[in-house]
Amino acid sequence: MSEDERATAEGMQTCWSDSTPGEIHASFSGHRTLCGKPVIEANPIYASRLGDITCSKCGGIAVFDEGAARTRVREVLDKWIAKGKLTPASATEMGNLAIDVFPGRAFTSRRKGHSWNKISTDFLLASGAATDKDASARFVGELGLAVFEGLQASEYQGKY
Ligand SMILES: [Zn+2]
Incomplete structure (x- = not known):
């Protein structure tokens, strides 16, 4: 695994958006989900696991380049x-x-x-x-x- 590949998932925060109650998204900025929605609450990086993501769009962006x-x-x-x-x-x-x-x-x-x-x-x-x-x-x-x-x-x- 190259550094680049690892970087696609590292630094990710699991997060939530107002518009999709219950759905767990991912974010690298902490402000917008990877699928483009505003973040209302985000887990810190150390508490964020790829396995918790339920939004397939966010998941795809987080694990693939x-x-x-x-x-x-x-x-x-x-x-x-x-x-x-x-x-x-x-x-x-x-x-x-x-x-x-x-x-x-x-x-x-x-x-x-x-x-x-x-x-x-x-x-x-x-x-x-x-x-x-x-x-x-x-x-x-x-x-x-x-x-x-x-x-x-x-x-x-x-x-x-
Ligand atoms: Zn999402």
Whole structure:
């Protein structure tokens, strides 16, 4: 595990927001949750455990490095733009959406003990990318796998 990977989870505070009673979020600033909500109360760092986070969005941001996913997504997008199958604007939009949504889902699945192989396979089946052969299904499939690869490569190695 590199220093960078460890840093994704270190210094994290578990916290609460007014708008989501009972939900346990995570924060690095102590002012905003990682999912973007104002913090009303936060645990000190020493009393904050990744295992206490219940907000999947916060959990995904805390245990994965979005930058690693973003780099891989960029490669997929550039390839499809170069092929003339996507405009740069729609590619960027789809890439941002994937990076916004997938880390939280992966966080929830990994907590349930699912392997990365299962997560990828389930995604390909659910998105239709495993069965549909048209270009948009293949694109969605490649995009999803790129995000999961990046998340897997940067995953926090401790228990969460
Ligand atoms: Zn949250």
